[in-house]
């Protein structure tokens with residue numbers, strides 16, 4: 001058994017840390033959060049480091065599928081700002097990973113090199129006004145009309161639709177009663193006539209702002225069906241394929257980055273802040289909290305390493321990825337809230353980053369399959385009798 005982080009991953013971690021310090025100072029991260037903006041120029045500089053090819057095979061211009069390395073990039077960027085880490089996911093994972101797993105050969109040859117070049121971001125258009133966890137019930141429809149598809153319906157909480165090149169939309173393409181066999185995934189450019197986008201004001205994950213999207217007789221080429229003609233009515237297979245395992249880890253990696261930052265800021269703060277003539281880090285109340293936070297972080301890190309390793313080996317890992325997503329997102333939320341307690345009033349003030357970590361951390365157990373859904377899956381896969 002080897003718990004050593006592979007050398008190439010440590011190098012990537014160091015590279016991203018240097019990038020964050022040079023290009024993503026704390027002031028800038030606060031500004032992106034406050035103004036809810038995506039710093040495209042910073043993303044373009046990140047692309048120049050070659051990190052958008054980490055999920056893509058070499059034959060399409062990438063550096064070869066490397067799940068553990070991808071998670072490290074997400075974690076390190078998320079320590080500073082989700083306004084960069086989430087668009088990184090929208091490119092490298094939502095586009096790169098999904099196209100690599102589900103697209104037709106023609107689509108891969110056309111789009112994957114553009115993902116590597118940082119030219120393509122995907123927004124996930126899955127959730128709808130009446131459809132949350134029960135994704136197989138989506139009501140947005142796509143109907144064939146010759147060489148085109150006509151799309152009608154609406155998507156909710158479609159993050160980054162306004163900054164993305166395609167909405168990776170889950171749509172109903174078959175009879176309503178053929179559940180799981182009546183869905184396809186279609187690429188819809190947000191600039192297409194009939195697409196309208198309005199912002200949703202959420203408490204966190206600023207930058208890749210989330211939106212309501214409606215489709216009114218939107219026409220796209222039938223060639224935009226993911227998987228080509230073979231992908232028609234196979235959308236559910238694509239969603240529950242191994243891409244879903246990695247998607248759970250992407251959210252967990254964000255939570256891990258936020259928790260690491262919350263711990264580091266608390267560690268710094270307790271040494272600088274003095275009350276009653278002593279640093280607040282000398283009091284048992286803060287020392288014990290820091291011990292629990294550090295222990296929890298360690299467990300999160302080990303779970304992430306193990307689950308990412310399983311995914312990389314293409315081993316079955318739905319149970320491990322669900323446990324990892326559940327544990328890191330809930331532990332990360334607690335670590336951020338503990339950091340806020342340690343910083344006292346300053347943890348509640350917007351001048352301190354802990355306030356943002358709390359807002360962002362609260363989201364992680366909700367998205368990418370809620371904590372309750374992960375618990376359902378974990379017990380189902382352990383074959384616990386339901387009666």
Ligand SMILES: Cc1cc2nc3c(=O)[nH]c(=O)nc-3n(C[C@H](O)[C@H](O)[C@H](O)COP(=O)(O)OP(=O)(O)OC[C@H]3O[C@@H](n4cnc5c(N)ncnc54)[C@H](O)[C@@H]3O)c2cc1C
Nearest residue numbers: 124125126127132133157158159202210366367368370372
């Ligand atoms: C900031 C933000 C960004 C988002 N970005 C995207 C995005 O880019 N693309 C996208 O498609 N979606 C996105 N979402 C939507 C997100 O994925 C959904 O919120 C999530 O799927 C859960 O759906 P819901 O909130 O409608 O909850 P619901 O499914 O309505 O559930 C409500 C509550 O009931 C619980 N529940 C539901 N079903 C069960 C069950 N079977 N067993 C036990 N408990 C259950 C849930 O855990 C939850 O607590 C985003 C959401 C937010 C807030």
